[in-house]
Amino acid sequence: MLCTAFNAVGFNWLASPAVTELEMVVMDWFAQMLKLPKSFMFSDTGGGVIQGTTSEAILCTLIAARDRALECIGVDNIGKLVVYGSDQTHSTYTKACKLAGIVPSNIRSVPTKIDNFFTLSPELLKKTIEADVADGLVPLYVCATVGTTSTTAVDPVEAIASVAKDYGIWVHVDAAYGGSACICPEFRHYLNGVEQIDSLSLSPHKWLLSYLDCCCLWVKNPGLLVKALSTNPEYLKNKASESQSVVDYKDWQVGTGRRFKALRLWLIFRSYGVANLQSHIRSDVRMAKMFEGFIKLDPRFEIVVPRRFSLVCFRLNPGWSDLQKVERLNRKLLEWLNSTGRVYMTHTIVGGVYMLRFAVGATLTEERHVIAAWKLIREGTDLLLKEENVFCCER
Amino acid sequence: MLCTAFNAVGFNWLASPAVTELEMVVMDWFAQMLKLPKSFMFSDTGGGVIQGTTSEAILCTLIAARDRALECIGVDNIGKLVVYGSDQTHSTYTKACKLAGIVPSNIRSVPTKIDNFFTLSPELLKKTIEADVADGLVPLYVCATVGTTSTTAVDPVEAIASVAKDYGIWVHVDAAYGGSACICPEFRHYLNGVEQIDSLSLSPHKWLLSYLDCCCLWVKNPGLLVKALSTNPEYLKNKASESQSVVDYKDWQVGTGRRFKALRLWLIFRSYGVANLQSHIRSDVRMAKMFEGFIKLDPRFEIVVPRRFSLVCFRLNPGWSDLQKVERLNRKLLEWLNSTGRVYMTHTIVGGVYMLRFAVGATLTEERHVIAAWKLIREGTDLLLKEENVFCCER
Numbered sequence A, B: 001m002l003c004t005a006f007n008a009v010g011f012n013w014l015a016s017p018a019v020t021e022l023e024m025v026v027m028d029w030f031a032q033m034l035k036l037p038k039s040f041m042f043s044d045t046g047g048g049v050i051q052g053t054t055s056e057a058i059l060c061t062l063i064a065a066r067d068r069a070l071e072c073i074g075v076d077n078i079g080k081l082v083v084y085g086s087d088q089t090h091s092t093y094t095k096a097c098k099l100a101g102i103v104p105s106n107i108r109s110v111p112t113k114i115d116n117f118f119t120l121s122p123e124l125l126k127k128t129i130e131a132d133v134a135d136g137l138v139p140l141y142v143c144a145t146v147g148t149t150s151t152t153a154v155d156p157v158e159a160i161a162s163v164a165k166d167y168g169i170w171v172h173v174d175a176a177y178g179g180s181a182c183i184c185p186e187f188r189h190y191l192n193g194v195e196q197i198d199s200l201s202l203s204p205h206k207w208l209l210s211y212l213d214c215c216c217l218w219v220k221n222p223g224l225l226v227k228a229l230s231t232n233p234e235y236l237k238n239k240a241s242e243s244q245s246v247v248d249y250k251d252w253q254v255g256t257g258r259r260f261k262a263l264r265l266w267l268i269f270r271s272y273g274v275a276n277l278q279s280h281i282r283s284d285v286r287m288a289k290m291f292e293g294f295i296k297l298d299p300r301f302e303i304v305v306p307r308r309f310s311l312v313c314f315r316l317n318p319g320w321s322d323l324q325k326v327e328r329l330n331r332k333l334l335e336w337l338n339s340t341g342r343v344y345m346t347h348t349i350v351g352g353v354y355m356l357r358f359a360v361g362a363t364l365t366e367e368r369h370v371i372a373a374w375k376l377i378r379e380g381t382d383l384l385l386k387e388e389n390v391f392c393c394e395r
Helices: A002-008 A017-033 A052-073 A074-078 A091-099 A122-134 A157-165 A178-182 A185-189 A222-229 A262-297 A323-339 A367-394 B002-006 B017-033 B054-073 B074-080 B091-099 B122-134 B157-165 B178-183 B222-229 B262-297 B322-337 B365-395
Strands: A046-053 A081-087 A107-110 A138-145 A170-174 A198-202 A216-221 A301-303 A311-316 A346-350 A355-357 B045-051 B081-087 B107-110 B139-147 B168-173 B199-202 B217-221 B301-303 B309-316 B344-348 B353-359
Touching: A002 A138, A002 A262, A017 A046, A017 A216, A017 A262, A017 A311, A046 A052, A052 A074, A052 A091, A052 A138, A052 A170, A052 A198, A052 A216, A052 A222, A052 B091, A074 A081, A074 B074, A081 A091, A081 A122, A091 A107, A091 B054, A091 B081, A107 A222, A122 A138, A122 A157, A122 A323, A138 A157, A157 A170, A157 A367, A157 B168, A216 A222, A216 B122, A262 A301, A262 A355, A262 B178, A311 A323, A323 A346, A323 A355, A355 B045, A355 B309, A367 B301, B017 B045, B017 B157, B017 B217, B045 B054, B054 B074, B054 B081, B054 B091, B054 B139, B054 B217, B054 B222, B074 B081, B081 B122, B091 B107, B107 B122, B122 B139, B139 B157, B157 B168, B157 B222, B178 B199, B178 B262, B222 B262, B262 B309, B262 B353, B262 B365, B322 B344, B322 B353, B322 B365, B344 B365
Parallel strands: A081 A107, A081 A138, A138 A170, A170 A198, B081 B107, B081 B139, B139 B168, B168 B199
Antiparallel strands: A046 A216, A198 A216, A301 A311, A311 A355, A346 A355, B045 B217, B199 B217, B301 B309, B309 B353, B344 B353
């Protein structure tokens, strides 16, 4: 609310030095909390910036990578650039690539499998890249995800970065949701290999007690971002900017105007402290684990993919062999659950499997809510299965 | 503040019907206040959306125009697309064009002259387009401005649209600042010709009592926007979206997540009412006029370009013929004024002329502040001219 009321317009340092400098401070603090390598911090040669959403973070870094590549191969060859992700990469990735002028047919969506829990396979990525290179195309950018939207799968960052290195590909890690957990030592390993990547984005508005829109982006080489995104109109010229001793965040983002978003993170970090933020993450994970336990104890249900964070992907399957019938049953269950107005769940389909998504994440969620949700799910299940039986008998 | 606290994530209608539906209502209200043609309203076949900043509004419409064109000429011909603006178009326009993959050498910046008050000349635009067509290039998009950043110049929308029509060029009007004044009948003529354009953006955070970031964008053909920007991941699929009877605003913008921004405009419109908003605009203009009067009465000063809204562009010129000396004097004056901490002004250089910019626009500005600023300007001027004389005599 403070951030809204200030209405500071910190497009460049001069317009509001505090807006810029506090952002630099909190982004370095946050990098320390995540144990990111120094190379992503202002205290070294990197730096961070608060974007609106992951879409913007990806778009900005993609443009930086694109312009670096076009400088070598010429702007006329934009049609040769190829970008990579998995079929689980967020839908906004494809959109950002299209926005940046990447030819749609050059946006590779590497298929994932349930065997490796819907993560991007480095081997398959390598094969795809090799085929493109053989075709005379230019590999540009790969987006790895720590906590995919559908099932919170975690791509193997280190192995992907190793593959990409050989081709000079820009590696971005989208840790919008899962990244927040990495402030806890027991989850930090999901970011292993981060020292080899070019950029990382993480949205505290998803799981770190911030409000929309707050997406943190760190880059190793801010110079590339600034080169691709800078503007220099006369009315914004000033001694501080010209001395190159300050950061003008307008050159790190799509738009010009920007709010005092750092204030939010500053308040969150200062008022909770790292230990309390870790507790918040652990408490959500504990509740998700509890729910997972309930599911595992009821033989009518199954966990479709292993739980990583605080999302449980499950389905009702009373041992039926007709999988279309199973899907219909789960669709009915979801509709029934949401129609009660007492819970709200969503679904996804991954690897052809329709599943329900139980997400713990709202600030006020307590164990009793999880227990109530589980009771409701059983109630709905009993009802639906009874109907099915009646229907079967009638038939 | 309410908007912040809600943390509604209205990416699609289902996620929060109120977020979407209130936005549709206020955008139609606002269109009515501006006397926009029906074709820009949801009540007809158009519609509006709240973006973050003008940069995003331009980027989204540019992508819609680009993809429509590429469908005809093929994606490999992206290098042939040409976009147009004047040398006074906002710097973010060039940036948005680069983001969208327009080849930098195809971004035309038509030069303006002081003779026509730094507005985009339709004749020159036509000549530029004709030359491009003769070169086998494809004219794509033109951005006209109602209230340029440097001097609040107003491009002739109607004449520009007439030129563009013959080539099927998408016409966007950036009325970020000047557009707000058009809710007053005496300023509405600046939007004449709007019925011929494709899209219009206006940022109430500049001059209509809203906070950052709030940029209103209206389009005549939302289908083109949706076609270029839609995503359709499984986890967001729902009956309402599939029935195509609702608006999913995620397909009208760069990112996926979005806040309850409509609430701000709703509160502004409902709590002030049109008449009070008009008074607010008129009061700022009256104060700027008063300042303009002060300048005109002091022979040491000159108004460089005619005032259109609430910005006065002036310079100190004690009849010196050495224009570099005049520029140095004005630079010194600006530095002195801002160093007092009692006012804050900026400068610009247009048509080679260095000028100071006196902007009335802060909510709490009253006549007495304008009078105090003018006194301060005279104080600085007296001081500087005295120094100059001493310096001259010493020499």
